[in-house]
Amino acid sequence: MKELHIQGGQSTPEILADWEQGVLAMRGDSYPENSFEFFADVIQWLEDYLGxxxxxxxxxxxxxxxxxxxxxxxxxxxxxxxxxxxxxxxVRVAWYYDPRNDRVFDLAEEFKEDCSFPFEILADGGA
Known part of the structure; x- marks a missing residue:
């Protein structure tokens, strides 16, 4: 599995995984009925890439x-x-957020606290 593209929906994020560029990108809302099933391919891609x-x-x-x-x-x-x-x-993370949405910033901050790798939280005016 080299490339992964999951089309975004009303309750699922768009996910693009580019093996050659080494980029895993996610955009949108994430509240699928079964998150573990939804993210299974993403986690598998990540395990394959990192391994x-x-x-x-x-x-x-x-x-x-x-x-x-x-x-x-x-x-x-x-x-x-x-x-x-x-x-x-x-390994690094860039989490872009709409500056008008404090909840997303707070969520990203909570994740960042548990990570030792580079983790940027960036205001995104064009999101």
Whole structure:
């Protein structure tokens, strides 16, 4: 599985995973009925990518709303990133948020507190 594209829907984010660029991007709301099922392919792609070579990984997030089970799935994703970072891998997150939405900033801050890899939270005027 080299490339991954999951079309976004009303309750699911668009997900683009580019193997060659080393980028995993997510955009939109995330409150699917079954988050673990929805994110299974994303987690598998991430495990494959992190397990096959030492190239950098960049997560680009533009998530607006996440339900509790989506937060848990994101924690699993960050745990994989944390493990890879601990083994010397270049892993970084850029979480873009609408400056008018304090809740997204607060959520990103909570995630950042648990991560030791580079984690930027950036105002995005064009989101």
């Amino acid at each position: 096959q070579h030492q190239r950098p990984l960049r997560l680009e997030l533009r998530l607006v709303y996440m339900n509790t089970s989506s937060v848990k799935a994101m924690m699993d994703i960050f745990d994989l990133c944390e493990e890879a970072f601990g083994k010397g891998r270049d």
